[in-house]
Amino acid sequence: MTRIHSLMTGPAPLLGENPGRRETRDDYWRAGGYRDLSPDVLFNRVNAAGLRGRGGAGFPAAAKLRAVRASGAVPVVVANGAEGEPGSAKDRWLMRARPHLVLDGMLRAVDMTRAACCYVYVADDEAADSMGRALAEREPVVPTRIVRPEPTYVAGEETAAVRRINGGPALPTAKPPRPFEAGVDGAPTLVANVETLARIALLATRSQIPDSLLLTVSGRGLEPELVEAPVGTSVQALAYRADRLDTPGVLMGGVFGGILDPRRLATALEPAALDAAGSALGCGAVHFLAPGECPVALAADGLVWLAGESSRQCGVCVSGTTALARTMTSVVAGTAEPDDLARLGRWSQSLRRRGACGLLDAAANLAASVLRTFGPLVETHLDGGCPGCAADRTPDADRFRVEPPTVRTTSHPVSAPR
Template identity: 40%
Template structure:
């Protein structure tokens, strides 16, 4: 994602000095932020408890408990520890961590160094996918003279790369996908050592908390959720931005700042978050408790309003196909359930036997929930089911009229590492359907038993299956063509008026 403007509601903390979108070098950083004094493990835990610091990567786990678990594991196993900064930010709609890594890397390293000193860690590892973020952090490490005590690890840009187990596997030299079994980094993480793992904003918040002290830190925000919140506002916003605001601010104010209205719905928390109806979103406050009470989630700090010019169901179907393709493909819910869910939502969006497709969506979502090896199936099901609730009026139009009459403009980002697209020579296609059998959930059959080919390129993970589908076509009607750098999402026309 390209750099976004930085906006603030109230006095900035994390984004102080970033209004011009520049990078704060060591001297500029120290002019704005005090050097945190070293702490013992017990002092660090007490500080995080006093500041009610929670993780800002999505799960909102209390940071003090992570520190204690890592320290206890190190004592029990008689091992040294490692501190890991998760800066991968695989969510397509998120830029807050990249903004900090590119512009304020020293603030993140302040927090990481504070934790590493308290835990007596061997090293600090900053895991990223963005090349600009990597360069910025590497410069910061050199500016601070950390040498061998800190390093940057580049990992591939994928939705699941930032999952804790996947991240540890990637740092250890393996394929960065969830391990398929529950594991805690605090017990056995990088190189099998107890590992304190949290995302980039969390370490930056720790540095601010240490610099201000708990009393001053809690002067903004809510009693249960003190401090500021960093959010990425994109979607249909006229002025997309990374926004820092005190916890408890009205979501409607945030949308106004970025030149957007709630429209028919607002996605909060990212693609593992949930949709809020427009009228609900404008009455909601930006906080974990406020968003949860409205049926949403703060999650990864993503806010995506959806304007009225695009088809909501078509947008959600694009994202569902993206999420199905971005899975690790290790268990039944990901290999079979998510493609089925995406295929049913695509059929509903296109008006293809929409009433039956609506029922299939609900059934497929129930089938994947609670059965995956990681949280990806659950998060995808939550995204789809909340869309079914938020856009119920639009669904009724699709069922009654075969569509809503609006194109799919690609407002919601669903970029992949895809290199190839599928094309059909309709003069040769006889509707055998073998391509739909091989590419289940990606290619479907219409009411006339002809294949419906997605406008998006084929994800890299499915290239082998796509080649099998091409080879299996009896009429030689299907082919794979290279995707060029100039390809853009094609608007998908919807039937109905």
């Protein structure tokens, strides 16, 4: 079962006062939510806070809002809670436990962009039910609909969300145009991660909020945790709490951030420091290897998972992810040749930015991180010399899935709308 923990020195703004129970509308109102605030004042707060999207790409939220608002057409807002990244549970938990925080942020995005309608885009049954009840408890001022994609990695990509809402499959499309230029029904569309929207709602209740991270921490043999921590917390602090200071590697950002060198545990969880370490925070998923586990085998599992999640629209993605997964798996099995390592090195560079979405980039990043950080260990596999890898090992692509913490639902009477 996934636990909840705060590393904040004061209140944890996203976890709230009672993270184990679903927050009702009246709970949220009593905590200061849904209060009137000028959209322009809130936009200035978002801009001053330097809020970046929390879906993985980290794009400045104010820049997205500004682009949609300045389009000259009537926009659409999409609350993106698809959360297809491996090892991440934060978005599903937010929608299950704090649906009114997400809803408040979505409605404030509607106000700031002057949108005419909005969509809640969610693949998880319990999260969709919780958001549906929140919409019934506080009916929004613009038409709002819940749209359900299949729970896949690519379904959360912003053009895939637009395509699904438009009645098609949840598969990425070529860019340009970006959704902020032409999205749902051709209208400029703000596709915002639900955690980003939750933080916008928090900024509406106070001019400043603690700069925190919502992280999903997991690993084989660990009880997963949803952790709220200050920005700048070190990876080492998470490893200490998980009793994994002797970890042989840390898979960062779902799979997009690659495997962090265990000698870099002192790295701060903030973009510049992680970039300097050759990694990235992405969706905030942090997966610690257990002592004795092989980072090369972990990479093979990740590449097999990514190959299976390919939407199979781009030939380069189908062939690229398949080749990376097959070759890394043969390395783990001890059946690869020296030329295979050279091919892995070339592919990890040449396949970047060649697909319609970030899946192929994630695969290239993962392979590159292993070759860069664990080169000697990779070479020991050529003669079957890795003690942590059995020759008949079967790839375990399911190892990354983490369920959100349990959320209790308490029935409260719903009072008249305020």
